[in-house]
Amino acid sequence: VRWWGWGEDGHVVPIPDAAAALLREVLGTDGSIRRRPVALDQVRLPEPRLPAAAREQLAEAVGAEHVREDREARVAHATGRSYPDLVRLRSGDGSSAPDAVVLPGSADEIAAVLAACVEHRVAVVPFGGGTSVVGGVEPVGDGFAGTVSVDLRRLDRVVSIDRTSLLATLEAGLSGPAAERALAAQGLTLGHYPQSFEYSTVGGWVATRSAGQASTGYGRIDELVEGLRMVAPAGEIGARPLPASAAGPDLRELLVGSEGVLGVIREVTLRVRAAPSASRYEGWLFGSFAEGREAFRVMEQADASPDVARLSDEEETRFSLAFATGAGTGTAARLGGAYLRVRRRQSGCLAIVGFEGDAEDVERRRLRTGALLRAGGGMALGRRPGDLWLHSRFAAPYLRDELLDRAILVDTLETATSWSGLDRLYRATADALRSALGERGARPFVMCHVSHLYRSGASLYFTFLAAQEEDALAQWRAAKQAASEAIVAAGGTITHHHAVGRDHARWMRAEVGEIGLELIRAAKERLDPAGIMNPGKLLPS
């Protein structure tokens, strides 16, 4: 495991020559700087400060072998996997590590852990896959006697599958691949593929209200939750699995997205589908980002959207093709046609559309969608760009590690708004990122894609790069703040799929208003009266 980065240590996503050349050109770097992470035993960890009585009570709750205080466990739970998290880890900063990692194996054990933490005033961080990119799993212990990460990996059972109702009840600690394997054995799929799919968990998806790459078709995780169970310090609360109800406010929607500040989600009943027997992923080329967005809007409002729908702006198109054309033997040839077409037009915007289902369904839908995209100015590029995207859909976090090795700042952020407000939001956010980074002296590269379509609007996903400053965290904070302020001013949501965590908490007042914050605080006071659950997250201090 790559404690300082993403995934497994052996897995390397190389940067092809064409991409390296592009990076040198747009960022103005010579590519010679290398910044390698320190060794694990070099990571500076704070002295554990958990009171002995608390440690004993936790060991009683889950068994001594499930309370871990070793270096490896503490470092692995010190942060999530955001850019600033990795900058800190790579430099040996483990100052946010929990005092202990606790691994409960049942609802009762979770309740016992929470009771111990209430008694000894220990802050609790619910921990699934640890892939948060917004500081959602980083312990914040100010004012507490200590911090523990409650790692849910032992809650990994498939509780039940109801094939008639297409419902699967899964424990929260199940990872994405494990959940899909269990469903596939029954001919089913959830179809939820965030970029973190390989390492994130069912509980994490629900706690963070996540969107997946195929959410345009399969729905966001909040649309897939039929019911759930949460263990809070005040007791267990459930939202019964129901297809729909008119019985008052929907409390399920208060627990989904609660990011660990109300309690520990331990079990979720999810709406699943028959596993697709066929799929088709295609590339399309539009003359401009505006043209492509308009075609996507018309498609979505005609109920003709594919399951995956992504549209890159000019900058991201250029970036994607540079990475794709150099990526291994034969790839250049396979994508050559698209590349040449982009070059011939001088610019262009690449779209990826993907259909899943049975063969007849896929064919019927792609013909209808294709007609609309063509009418909207799109040029079909065939299956190669689509298949290439599918092949590398989870590669970006690995690539980030390579860029960090080369002292390059790379981060992403995302938002959403109505179709009529989308262009303004796009320009405002991109301009803010370019200005904030440029003013500090770096030459920034900012790119964007539309990634989730709704009848009323869409999401925008930005990636920004620059040569790292010496104080990489200050540089990142300046860019993040400028972008967030621009998003708020342009009426976008502060996050469409990464959640709030620590990094967006400052903008929650703008997002939901002071009374909105009061409502979340009111729920927290009932479920977590001692205030031990994931302090510092979601709510601004």
Next chain:
Amino acid sequence: VRWWGWGEDGHVVPIPDAAAALLREVLGTDGSIRRRPVALDQVRLPEPRLPAAAREQLAEAVGAEHVREDREARVAHATGRSYPDLVRLRSGDGSSAPDAVVLPGSADEIAAVLAACVEHRVAVVPFGGGTSVVGGVEPVGDGFAGTVSVDLRRLDRVVSIDRTSLLATLEAGLSGPAAERALAAQGLTLGHYPQSFEYSTVGGWVATRSAGQASTGYGRIDELVEGLRMVAPAGEIGARPLPASAAGPDLRELLVGSEGVLGVIREVTLRVRAAPSASRYEGWLFGSFAEGREAFRVMEQADASPDVARLSDEEETRFSLAFATGAGTGTAARLGGAYLRVRRRQSGCLAIVGFEGDAEDVERRRLRTGALLRAGGGMALGRRPGDLWLHSRFAAPYLRDELLDRAILVDTLETATSWSGLDRLYRATADALRSALGERGARPFVMCHVSHLYRSGASLYFTFLAAQEEDALAQWRAAKQAASEAIVAAGGTITHHHAVGRDHARWMRAEVGEIGLELIRAAKERLDPAGIMNPGKLLPS
């Protein structure tokens, strides 16, 4: 206006001879009893008890001409339009009338009204169309200095329409027909048609989390809310219009369905669609309710559902055909084919499926859906049953007035659960209604239809009839209690489209649990610290 019943006084939906004969047969009545409502001036109203200072402050808030204390206004706001409401009104019981009806014309005026009511400890009932069938708008003044209905009819503006994003921002007091007229002028539709459509309001739909007859296609109202604004005693709270967000709990879902206990919904931004240029409604016949349900499940899970999908059980099919075949010149002939087919099979279950869109869309969808229904055992009955249903889709409440004239108990209730639990819920609820009514001596007639489809389950809508006992309210309460307990025991939701109001509040503990109730109470304490908003509703006392 029919103060003792439904809609306009001139509008009569006659009971055809065949239907009268069926009622005599199944209920064992001779049809001779007539129970007419008392005259308006016979209605017994409580002495108004609003403190003079409160009256003055309310008049200052909205203008003296918008504070009504006359008999007509008080009676019109005394109850909703449930069966027990009408039984009481027709007998001259106006004991629940508010002391005054206040008609604010703006957000500021609502805020001033709420401030006055907080100051003088007056209970406030937000009032839209007054069509609640669960006691949602009946003033409950125990422990208060008085009660006022805040009638929102003056908030009836179309605030804005965004055709690009297919969003319409409407004031809460706009009625269903007025909203659809405004949208139609722009080539748009909301497509939300509860049976109360003609008299209910936008704000009422959102406050009660309502479902419409075409919600299988257009979505429930909660799926159509992009944003809303509510005036609460603690201040204004809004859920910004957003297509989606990952920024924490979805507070919109706490305000939708809040039934006036948190504040007054004053404005809603709704997701609309292009108005359909074509439609097609068809009848289908299944051999049994179980066969039809299975065909509907397969259809829904294949993403092939029509916009309207209804399946009647054997009893409701018999009832519908008796009413339809006798309903006016030519109708018998028009429906004769279906009727004969049902008779030839001895039994059968009628389904109505309706498609709306452009002509090509309607045709494509109906062919695909038809193939699935046929494969599931359905026999196509053509357009006549569909058109007849469409023509009479809002008639049932008028018919209820006719049945009340004939001293017949008639009420409806509804629930939902997963497909795998649907048969058990159906049997348990119907059995409970039959036993509860039968044990008291009446011969009950209970019928049901499936009315809203979800991938994971469906709703069941029951209608039950019996000859009225002398104590009609005690009879009704016995049936309601038995059905509600059966629904809870069988795992259904206590209401799928009528909301909670007073009538379902007792079962909210079973619905959301004690901690769930605490969460709603916590929200109420923040938004309505004095507890003046719609007391006695939603939350059990």
